[in-house]
Amino acid sequence: MLDEILDVLIDEVAKLIPDVIWGAIFLLTGLLTAMLGVTTLLGVATLGWSPRFGGILTAVGALLVVGVLVSWYR
Numbered sequence: 001m002l003d004e005i006l007d008v009l010i011d012e013v014a015k016l017i018p019d020v021i022w023g024a025i026f027l028l029t030g031l032l033t034a035m036l037g038v039t040t041l042l043g044v045a046t047l048g049w050s051p052r053f054g055g056i057l058t059a060v061g062a063l064l065v066v067g068v069l070v071s072w073y074r
């Protein structure tokens with residue numbers, strides 16, 4: 001019952017926001033994630049994260065950016 005209510009609520013909120021706004025949100029998130037990943041990978045960031053985690057962040061950020069750009073191209 002609760003999952004059906006949440007499903008309807010999330011579906012209605014998603015319909016209110018245009019696809020361009022979702023794309024911009026994902027694009028900015030991808031750029032920020034890639035930036036954090038590269039600085040962690042190079043050892044510039046003093047967050048104490050491992051270089052492996054920096055590589056994962058870079059890959060996820062790049063996939064977000066490329067996914068948004070491909071969807072906007074189509």
